[in-house]
Amino acid sequence: MFVITCMPVGGAETLLVALIRGMDRSRFEPELCCLKYLGPLGETLAAEIPAFTGLLAHKYDFAVLGRLTRLMRQRRIDAVVTVGTGGDKMFWGRLAGWLAGVPVICSALHSTGLPDHVEWPNRLLAPITDAFIAVARSHGQYLVDGEGCPAGKVRVVPNGVDTERFRPRAADPALRQELGIPPGAPLAGTVAALRPEKNHPLFLAAAQRTLERRPDAHFLIVGDGPQRGAIEALRRELGLADVVHMAGTRHDIPALLALMDVFVLTSHMEANPVSILEALACERPVVATAVGSVPETVIDGKTGCLVKPGDAQAIADRLTELFGDRAKAAALGSAGRRHVIEHWSLKRMIAGYEELLEEIHQAKTSLARHAASLPR
Incomplete structure (x- = not known):
């Protein structure tokens, strides 16, 4: 489940649409949660995949935690990816995922400084986060130096574009x-x-x-x-x-x-x-x-x-x-x-996300099975 505040027309949101559409449906069943409202791109995706919204009424709506946790349990979510740097989606998305027992918890970050940054409440959730996803090599270093993300948890999945849609053409x-x-x-x-x-x-x-x-x-x-x-x-x-x-x-x-x-x-x-x-x-x-x-x-x-x-x-x-x-x-x-x-192709970006999520899921579920097999 990808968790985001809303989906207006923007760079990160456009990338998310491309990522969701491109994921291998034999291995992944992507879902979308827009905490406040869908927005134009969210409405587009809602016609294609399960999408949920209206869980966060205002900035101090703490009841969102219970609503989001119940949703993740009901949907039997295997991986949560919060999309965006800091704010409500990054905080409530990861905390709800942890409470719901979701095996994989990641945050995809797309910014380098104000107005977006990783606030101290979000930094406190680093121990329950499996990966902080950067969009380029130097951005990954910035997440360590500028945002306080643990170096061992920063993973780089470069942004990508559809080079078939974006190709040379004659001017109209x-x-x-x-x-x-x-x-x-x-x-x-x-x-x-x-x-x-x-x-x-x-x-x-x-x-x-x-x-x-x-x-x-x-x-x-x-x-x-x-x-x-x-x-x-x-x-x-x-x-x-x-x-x-x-x-x-x-x-x-x-x-x-x-x-x-x-x-x-x-x-x-x-x-x-x-x-x-x-x-x-x-x-x-x-x-x-x-x-x-x-x-x-x-x-x-x-x-x-x-x-x-x-x-x-x-x-x-x-x-x-x-x-x-x-x-x-x-x-x-x-x-x-x-x-x-x-x-920087879209194909490389999608493969990067797929490989990262599968790697973390396999490692954590294997560890859980091993722990369950130990004598009590």
Whole structure:
């Protein structure tokens, strides 16, 4: 059973959908528990697998423990995986699993710092946790150094993307027209929830500086979130309303990536962003801030360009360079797709979860059988 607070459209939630859909049904029967409400992606999964919700009424609803424990017993759950860093799902999911006698208890973490972190109540549950799942090698080290997870319990299962869905394709002129982007205009875009840690103001600042040398350039922001109003206001303040297009939440990401000449990610912090993997799989060159595990996927000068966090001028310089050197942009994109296929495919991610859960389950159930066979 995967336990999460809710499932809006986001990177971790999209990965969870792909993971659940891809698990071998001859070996696993995945179920979903959204403690508060399903959300858009939860509703999608509820049509495919057993899904439960409405167990947590508010932050201090301690009765959730009894409800969740009973649910796990009734469903005869063999493994619990809480999804997300810290918070109610990580705490109540693991504690309920332990009380229900679930053999395998894991936490999949997807963040590297505020606003998400592993609070002290969640750290206290480390002894009953079998594995803390990191999304990249450097993220695993961060969980030890920054979040206090026991080193011996940190396991790395790299994020992955569907390289068949995310593949090179011809740009759709009708889609370009729909978004208001002129034919032939160089286009840089980003796909990210409109949250503070994604640092869209830096994207806008880089756009403004790029226009000084490429006045024909346009920019695309795909995603939605709590910062939308502030980003729209800044876009107007900087005089970018006509060249920065805000597409909101979309479900045609591969087609949108095909429009972009360069993909950009300007985050303050990241673990292993799925959006970069998707862009690379589509052979889009990437310009990104060197934060979190990003340097493991964006290899500077090979699959894309890295810049220091907060450096708008460096981003603008790289965009201007790649807009003007299509051969280099194509070479970076091609190398990026090869890198993703080799190291960051969805198939590898699903296999990683399956092998980890089976390994822990086999070890713990074997130990329990051995203990039961000892003379009393």
